[in-house]
Amino acid sequence: MPGNSTDYKPYYVKVMERYGVDLVLAGHYHSHRFETLFEGKKPVNEYLGVTYLNGAGGGIKSVGNNDPHEFAKGYVIDILEDRIVIKQINAKGDVLLTYEVMNRKLKPKEEATKEELIDSIKAERDEENETITFTWSPKFHKNVKEMIIKEAYRDQREELFVFPSPGYVTHTFDKCNNDLDSLYILEITFADGTKETLEFKYNLSGGMNLKTKEVHDDNVIITFDPPAEHYSAIINRYDIYLNGELFTSVNGTIPGKNYVPVTEALIMGLESKTEYHMVVKAYGRIGFLYSDEITFTTK
CATH class of the missing domain: 2.60.40.10 (Immunoglobulins)
Incomplete structure (x- = not known):
């Protein structure tokens, strides 16, 4: 849980939903609530969701002119193999409401390869x-x-x-x-x-329009499109892979120029008459953004 957070409910709810908790009991003096939810909404199928019972009217205290024996309420809960049966009763023992919660885990296994x-x-x-x-x-x-x-x-x-x-x-x-x-x-x-x-x-970006501008025996000049305007300030480097291994990195912007994006790079130290598969990956403060790739052969 986040260190400064005091609202633990979302984390408890997520764990209960993940492991298929059938019933959560909670008390409140005023309101009565009985509902099944998954991710804050009505479940999309009968085998999904956690059922919440929010109890009301606990104790013998009256409210306004209400007879305390009518206002005070409690619950009788029977846990059976295939379901949970909940009965709300008043102080006289009268059954006011009855609910059932299905044991969703009992569904037989359906074989599949x-x-x-x-x-x-x-x-x-x-x-x-x-x-x-x-x-x-x-x-x-x-x-x-x-x-x-x-x-x-x-x-x-x-x-x-x-x-x-x-x-x-x-x-x-x-x-x-x-x-x-x-x-x-x-x-x-x-x-x-x-x-x-x-x-x-x-590959949603559509690539970078990566191309070779000049190919020599021991180096290559590559060009690529600048990033979209809303990403130009966050791209800090391009990692360049040759034949599956990281070969070098270049800055995302031209040194000394305020956020002017790099669109060309000289890659040196190559072997002559060698085929290279190049992948260029763009990275920013939020991590990997997009990539493009080409294949070329040095002279």
Whole structure:
């Protein structure tokens, strides 16, 4: 939890949702509330969500002209194998309300091969809202021990899923900038302990228009487009890879000139008559932004 935060509720809620807590009991003198929520909204399916019971009217104290025996309320809770039954009663023992909470974890396992489970994973980008939504089969329940989705660039957000019920079939990342490249890594641990890793990569920037301007026997001059205006001040370097290895780095701006972007670079120390695959990666204060690549052969 953040060191200066005193509002722990979002973190507790996230843990309870992740592990499929059936019922949360909380007390309050005034209001009575009974509802099932997931990520602050009504769940999209019956196997998802945490049910909250916010009790009211505890004790024998009266309010206004109310008979204290009518106002005071309590709860009788029966925990059964397949459900939890909750009865609200008054001080006379009269049953006022009855609720039931289903045990969402009891859904039987549906057999599926690992290939079927992997093939079910889909990712869909929403460019208008700058989101990416991952979906997968309900059969992950009891066939997959856990799955971690990692955002490899910039914010490097990470989400853990343990599939306590078949309802856990989707997750959406927001703030996915359409101008920048993205990479999401999915690490899946199956019920038998074996693992599989998938990657979803999006080259959304369209590249840098990377080109060779001059090619010689031991050096090359490359050119590339300047960054979009709203990124020009945050790009601080370009890392240049040759044949898969980091070869050198160049500044993102021209030294001595206030935020004038670099658009050309001389790369020296090459071997003659050698084919090179070059990847140029742009980095800023927020991390990796985008890249482009070309192949050329020295003279």
